[in-house]
Amino acid sequence: MGRSPCCEKAHTNKGAWTRDEDQRLIDYIRTHGEGCWRSLPKAAGLLRCGKSCRLRWINYLRPDLKRGNFTEEEDQLIIKLHSLLGNKWSLIAARLPGRTDNEIKNYWNTHIKRKLLSRGIDPQTHRPLNQATDTDAVSNAPTELDFRNVPRVSNTKSTANPSLDFKFNDSQIKAKAESLEEGNSSSSGMTTDEEQQQHKDKHPSDGQELNLELSIGISSFGRNNNSTTGVSTASSAESKPRLDNRKFHFPGQASICLCCQLGFQTSEICSNCQTTNGFNRYC
């Protein structure tokens, strides 16, 4: 059918972003919110491709980003999630507030891969290297969700855990949507930390257990305004679990800090709200 290019490449800048471009993008999104990325560059006076603007915003300028080194806890979480999800960086990022898929992907490729290899673990299969050729290894990995229930058109380029191509089944999505509707933060209405602590209390020997109740969007952040339950996102997840909790500010909607919305803040003053770029936080 042929597609028009996402932008007029002849008149767009490439490469590193300048401070002026950053500021223009920030100013525009601050005023208008995220929206039509294709038209954004022109409206914001940027000679950039819409996709490039989106990437720059998501990966670098977003105010809720957590900069700095990954903690050991984050390391472990990434490893666990990767063992279950494979190279689904966006899904993994959805469980690490303030981290982007790109950041996690880079971190995986530069740090964790080597770390696992040095421990004699195959980073793709998460099995000892001498067993890494066992193709059944991954499909036997424990999961809380039965990803195999509903087949999904797999991304053929995704090589990590092909057997883990997955999709949430309807009941899982509905359950998540309902929980979001009730608590609108975490499934139980308490913070994730509290949930994890409670889980630890209940299952003290359950350190390996991973709560894979992946966040399926945030109701007030979702693309579809006519839902307050997150079902809009979940409904799209009926075919693919796009966990788009990165959308956090839309015109005409209440602006809410993502981490606070998720209950990830650890104190009264949310650390994510302490911006380093002078950007106005949402809570």
Next chain:
DNA sequence: AAGCGAGTCAACCGCCCGCTC
């Protein structure tokens, strides 16, 4: 001080999917 290789990460590319008309 200079050269070189390895490591890091921002940015780009191409493909895919959902939605709309």
Next chain:
DNA sequence: TGAGCGGGCGGTTGACTCGCT
């Protein structure tokens, strides 16, 4: 029903930094 569009994702690239020789 299917073409087209917009947005998102994973893989890859290349510029930059750092440490070693």
